[in-house]
Amino acid sequence: MEKKSNKSATLKYNQIKEKLKALILEEEIKPGEKMPSENVLSERYGVSRQTVRKAISDLVNEGYVYAVQGSGTYCSDASRFKKDSKDIAVVMTYLSDYIFPKVISGIDSVLSDNGYSIVLKHTNNSRTREIKCLEELIEKNIDGIIIEPSKSNVFCKHKDLYDKLDKYGIPYVFIQGYYSVMEDKPHVLMDDEKGTYLLTKYLIDLGHKNILGVFKSDDVQGQNRHKGYAKALADSGIAYDPENVIWFYTEDRAVHPYVNLQNMIRSGKEIDSIVAYNDQIAYHLIKALNELGVKVPEDISITGYDNSLTAGSSELRLTTITHPQQELGKIAAEMLLKMIRGEAVEKRVIIEPELIEGNSCKKKNK
Amino acid sequence: MEKKSNKSATLKYNQIKEKLKALILEEEIKPGEKMPSENVLSERYGVSRQTVRKAISDLVNEGYVYAVQGSGTYCSDASRFKKDSKDIAVVMTYLSDYIFPKVISGIDSVLSDNGYSIVLKHTNNSRTREIKCLEELIEKNIDGIIIEPSKSNVFCKHKDLYDKLDKYGIPYVFIQGYYSVMEDKPHVLMDDEKGTYLLTKYLIDLGHKNILGVFKSDDVQGQNRHKGYAKALADSGIAYDPENVIWFYTEDRAVHPYVNLQNMIRSGKEIDSIVAYNDQIAYHLIKALNELGVKVPEDISITGYDNSLTAGSSELRLTTITHPQQELGKIAAEMLLKMIRGEAVEKRVIIEPELIEGNSCKKKNK
DNA sequence: AATTATTTGTGCGTATGTATC
DNA sequence: AGATACATACGCACAAATAAT
Numbered sequence: 001m002e003k004k005s006n007k008s009a010t011l012k013y014n015q016i017k018e019k020l021k022a023l024i025l026e027e028e029i030k031p032g033e034k035m036p037s038e039n040v041l042s043e044r045y046g047v048s049r050q051t052v053r054k055a056i057s058d059l060v061n062e063g064y065v066y067a068v069q070g071s072g073t074y075c076s077d078a079s080r081f082k083k084d085s086k087d088i089a090v091v092m093t094y095l096s097d098y099i100f101p102k103v104i105s106g107i108d109s110v111l112s113d114n115g116y117s118i119v120l121k122h123t124n125n126s127r128t129r130e131i132k133c134l135e136e137l138i139e140k141n142i143d144g145i146i147i148e149p150s151k152s153n154v155f156c157k158h159k160d161l162y163d164k165l166d167k168y169g170i171p172y173v174f175i176q177g178y179y180s181v182m183e184d185k186p187h188v189l190m191d192d193e194k195g196t197y198l199l200t201k202y203l204i205d206l207g208h209k210n211i212l213g214v215f216k217s218d219d220v221q222g223q224n225r226h227k228g229y230a231k232a233l234a235d236s237g238i239a240y241d242p243e244n245v246i247w248f249y250t251e252d253r254a255v256h257p258y259v260n261l262q263n264m265i266r267s268g269k270e271i272d273s274i275v276a277y278n279d280q281i282a283y284h285l286i287k288a289l290n291e292l293g294v295k296v297p298e299d300i301s302i303t304g305y306d307n308s309l310t311a312g313s314s315e316l317r318l319t320t321i322t323h324p325q326q327e328l329g330k331i332a333a334e335m336l337l338k339m340i341r342g343e344a345v346e347k348r349v350i351i352e353p354e355l356i357e358g359n360s361c362k363k364k365n366k
Numbered sequence: 367m368e369k370k371s372n373k374s375a376t377l378k379y380n381q382i383k384e385k386l387k388a389l390i391l392e393e394e395i396k397p398g399e400k401m402p403s404e405n406v407l408s409e410r411y412g413v414s415r416q417t418v419r420k421a422i423s424d425l426v427n428e429g430y431v432y433a434v435q436g437s438g439t440y441c442s443d444a445s446r447f448k449k450d451s452k453d454i455a456v457v458m459t460y461l462s463d464y465i466f467p468k469v470i471s472g473i474d475s476v477l478s479d480n481g482y483s484i485v486l487k488h489t490n491n492s493r494t495r496e497i498k499c500l501e502e503l504i505e506k507n508i509d510g511i512i513i514e515p516s517k518s519n520v521f522c523k524h525k526d527l528y529d530k531l532d533k534y535g536i537p538y539v540f541i542q543g544y545y546s547v548m549e550d551k552p553h554v555l556m557d558d559e560k561g562t563y564l565l566t567k568y569l570i571d572l573g574h575k576n577i578l579g580v581f582k583s584d585d586v587q588g589q590n591r592h593k594g595y596a597k598a599l600a601d602s603g604i605a606y607d608p609e610n611v612i613w614f615y616t617e618d619r620a621v622h623p624y625v626n627l628q629n630m631i632r633s634g635k636e637i638d639s640i641v642a643y644n645d646q647i648a649y650h651l652i653k654a655l656n657e658l659g660v661k662v663p664e665d666i667s668i669t670g671y672d673n674s675l676t677a678g679s680s681e682l683r684l685t686t687i688t689h690p691q692q693e694l695g696k697i698a699a700e701m702l703l704k705m706i707r708g709e710a711v712e713k714r715v716i717i718e719p720e721l722i723e724g725n726s727c728k729k730k731n732k
Numbered sequence: 733a734a735t736t737a738t739t740t741g742t743g744c745g746t747a748t749g750t751a752t753c
Numbered sequence: 754a755g756a757t758a759c760a761t762a763c764g765c766a767c768a769a770a771t772a773a774t
Contacts, residue, residue: 011741011742011743012742012743013742013743037757037758037759038758038759039757039758047743047744048743048744048745049744049745050742050743050744050745051742051743051744053759053760054742054743056759061427067758067759067760068751068752068758068759069750069751069752069758069759069760070750070751070752070753070757070758070759070760071751071752071753071757071758071759072752072757072758072759073758073759086506087485087506089483090486095467095470095471095474096467096471100467101461101462101466101467104461104486105461105462105488108461108486108488112488115502117455117485117486117487117502117506118485118486118487119453119483119484119485119486120456120470120474120483120484120485120486121483121484122471122474122478136481136483140452140453140483377760377761377762378761378762379761379762403738403739403740404739404740405738405739413762413763414762414763414764415763415764416761416762416763416764417761417762417763419740419741420761420762422740433739433740433741434739434740434770434771435739435740435741435769435770435771436738436739436740436741436769436770436771436772437738437739437740437770437771437772438738438739438740438771439739439740734774735773735774736772736773736774737771737772737773737774738770738771738772738773739769739770739771739772740768740769740770740771741767741768741769741770742766742767742768742769743765743766743767743768744764744765744766745763745764745765746762746763746764747761747762747763747764748760748761748762748763749759749760749761749762750758750759750760750761751757751758751759751760752756752757752758752759753755753756753757753758
């Protein structure tokens with residue numbers, strides 16, 4: 001082995017190859033810049049043009065340079081070096097049966113037709129896992145990324161990874177949320193604030209005053225849905241009461257809102273309606289209420305969010321907000337394709353929410 | 367574009383390259399076998415040795431052959447050619463929110479931990495699209511495939527593609543169904559027959575006699591669920607009546623069962639219960655019944671299949687069969703990993719069904 | 733164990749083709 | 754149109770590794 005490498009160092013074409021490689025690695029010649037011509041090199045190093053060609057041919061195969069007939073040999077820039085993999089990564093927080101399937105099928109409907117495959121990843125809404133995912137994807141040969149940020153309310157500490165993506169020319173689109181430090185990066189999202197505004201207003205119009213809000217605290221969606229709730233109250237002249245809001249973390253979602261609500265009911269707190277973070281939580285809360293003998297919508301009205309209910313035949317249909325998940329996936333995929341093609345895209349696409357009336361809310365008779 | 371490809375075909379070294387490549391692909395020269403020497407080739411094709419060398423050099427770079435100085439040039443064996451991509455393809459029929467999310471998260475839970483990524487594909491349950499998918503995947507560098515066969519009841523006409531996978535050493539596992547011509551290939555499935563057997567028996571035990579069966583005709587699941595239904599009737603001494611079965615095709619699923627059932631009811635046909643192909647169809651049928659003023663379970667009992675209901679808080683809970691989709695995904699992924707490692711696996715894993723009692727069925731009072 | 737033929741690898745020379753600027 | 758640069762193609766000589774004698 002050592003003998004071989006010693007020997008290989010004495011080969012003329014290897015010597016030239018190493019010299020050229022050094023020029024590139026030390027950035028004497030920068031990406032996109034022209035290399036010296038074959039004739040120049042053969043004269044400079046006193047070897048035949050064939051020998052120079054062999055050295056360059058190796059460098060081409062290794063991806064350091066590329067040759068254009070009639071023009072010259074050029075130092076590779078990352079994008080030229082990279083050959084299209086026709087793979088696009090989709091990084092979601094959860095692979096649950098909640099909104100993920102519709103988003104992914106929206107994405108797929110656009111990408112399949114354009115010959116792309118989807119590489120699926122998920123982060124469990126954990127920052128650590130998101131970092132691991134991105135690192136893996138950078139290793140791979142990926143043409144672009146559609147990513148749902150994890151815990152998007154917490155400050156983004158891994159901007160360097162996104163900078164790396166920029167450097168490597170790998171385009172990416174955020175969906176459902178975005179990191180505030182990168183608000184100039186393309187993102188597609190719902191107007192979450194407006195959604196809960198509509199719901200809360202709807203409840204107020206039905207005569208409700210003691211409206212409980214249940215929101216997730218660790219993503220922008222939760223923050224925005226809370227804002228819409230508060231704004232609707234303010235606009236209707238109802239005082240905002242922090243005691244009327246239950247905050248929960250992703251990790252808590254299975255027990256915290258459930259238990260808190262039951263405690264409130266048991267303590268005799270006056271609540272006539274609930275604006276829930278999403279449909280899943282709403283159903284969860286309904287269960288908690290039913291357990292205590294409180295009927296929905298007779299005793300308490302409740303609203304959801306995302307219109308995730310598959311079974312429209314179920315007797316209790318939540319009043320909720322359409323979350324055109326498929327549309328969201330489509331738009332994100334189309335933006336990414338444009339970016340791959342080098343076309344310009346809008347930095348921010350906001351999808352308007354629409355209220356879907358179910359039978360989970362009732363006019364308050366006072 | 368065309369000009370370019372025409373030109374490249376006239377180049378001598380490309381001609382020789384293609385001839386050699388053909389020898390390898392048609393297995394005239396098998397992996398590990400010696401290629402003709404440069405001098406032999408130069409004489410055989412009437413070109414200079416340098417030209418032959420250029421052709422071979424390209425083949426070396428592309429991985430088809432490798433050269434040993436002083437000895438000769440040899441045909442690569444597949445394992446030498448292929449480097450692990452750490453990608454596994456999952457080919458599903460639909461990316462719906464039905465059973466897909468759970469299966470995929472089961473698969474992911476195993477593969478992520480082992481450093482693999484999922485490449486997601488779907489076939490829309492179309493044979494043509496399945497073929498296109500497989501061809502795309504063969505082009506890519508994939509370590510293995512988990513595939514849900516499309517319309518698995520129809521005879522498999524594309525076995526050659528699976529043979530190609532075998533030849534390339536790409537392992538694959540079928541889930542949810544399998545092609546009968548390849549029953550020796552690993553597959554993981556539910557005991558669908560037993561599932562409907564349990565459901566039908568359950569209805570019979572509640573006193574039902576006129577049990578309508580609604581089944582999908584173009585996959586093995588549908589066939590097997592029908593078998594279980596028929597067997598339960600036979601075991602209980604109830605005559606099987608073809609008039610009591612509605613068959614539908616994938617394409618029809620949205621209207622055919624719905625309309626047919628309504629026609630039956632309108633015509634006054636006596637039906638006291640329904641065994642539906644799956645939960646989705648069951649909910650569909652419930653809607654059809656409600657539209658005609660028929661109540662479930664008061665007037666007609668109904669069973670589903672797959673236990674897909676997310677909202678356990680809905681008032682009508684289907685009596686259904688657990689479809690441990692996550693488990694299914696896990697098992698398939700574990701099998702595939704073993705196959706990649708070259709370990710032996712069971713050819714057939716069958717997951718036992720279990721009845722989940724809801725409130726969609728009622729004891730018949732006669 | 734040494735020799736020899738074979739085979740690939742290195743290096744150079746020349747001529748012509750073809751794309752680019 | 755012409756100069757320049759890379760691409761193809763053939764030729765030769767010798768080196769280095771291998772395999773068979």
